[in-house]
Amino acid sequence: EAGVAQSPRYKIIEKRQSVAFWCNPISGHATLYWYQQILGQGPKLLIQFQNNGVVDDSQLPKDRFSAERLKGVDSTLKIQPAKLEDSAVYLCASSTGGPSYGYTFGSGTRLTVV
Amino acid sequence: QQQVKQSPQSLIVQKGGIPIINCAYENTAFDYFPWYQQFPGKGPALLIAIRPDVSEKKEGRFTISFNKSAKQFSLHIMDSQPGDSATYFCAGSGTALIFGKGTTLSVSS
Incomplete structure (x- = not known):
């Protein structure tokens, strides 16, 4: 089974x-998550999709961050404009159902961000 | 987000030792408690998980102990090896996983 693919790496x-x-x-995998992991910290949920609908985006800074999941498959996360504090690793995860899967x-x- | 508090921040043990990592949660609605292992440059990978109706779960050298009344759970790594050197995250689950801040484990040979 192929894994979750993300690009770019850096x-x-x-x-x-x-x-x-x-x-x-x-x-x-119907469920897709974006997490932000700042150096030395645990992943923090930004947004959760179920198919192409948003389940939870309460932690997404909506003034600068946006995300979409077209056709319930691929997803993109955008930051505009970026701030220095956005420097982090952005992790995508998927699951067949909820987290317990x-x-x-x-x-x-x-x-x-420099 | 409801917090999951993890300790210690870092841990150094000798090969064969038994590192123990502790977590405490606040949200009594959490119904699933996994541990994830992360190596540098990689995403976290599921290691072992437990549900709150079970007090202990073992998988190979990894054991979760769960205390529902205290809202605490811990990871024990038996006979630790240098290859276990990684960052470990506990998490609690509602509709999504809420992660602790992580514990960096170093196992010296």
């Missing part, structure tokens, strides 16, 4: 620029 941008991350979940995480995109 990205360096200047503050106030925009950036987008892409995630392709495991085939058949087990998440499969991608390797993440490491974003550095």
Whole structure:
């Protein structure tokens, strides 16, 4: 079974620029999550999708972050404009159902904002 | 987000030792408590998980102990090996996983 694919692996941008991350979940996984992992901390949930609908985006800074999951498969996460404090690893995870089915995480995109 | 508090932040043990990582949660609605293992440059991977109606679960060298009344659970790694050196995260589950801050384990040979 192919894993969760994320791209790019690394990205360096200047503050106030925009950036987008892409995630392709495991085939058949209905639930997709984006997490932000700041260095030395645990992953923090940004947004959860069930198929192509949003289940929870309460922690997403909506003034600068947006995410979509078209056709219930791939997803993109965008930041515009980026701030220095957005420097983190952005992890995508997918699951067949809820969390108790087990998440499969991608390797993440490491974003550095300078 | 409801917090999951994890300790210690870092841990160093010798090969063969039994590191113990502790977590405490606040939300009594959590119904699933996994532990994830993360190596540098990789995403977290599910290690072992427990539900609150069970007090202990073992899988190989990894054991979760769960105390529902105290709202605490812990991970024990038996006969630890240098390959176990990684960061470990506990989590609690509602509609999504809420993670602790992580424990960096170093097992020296």
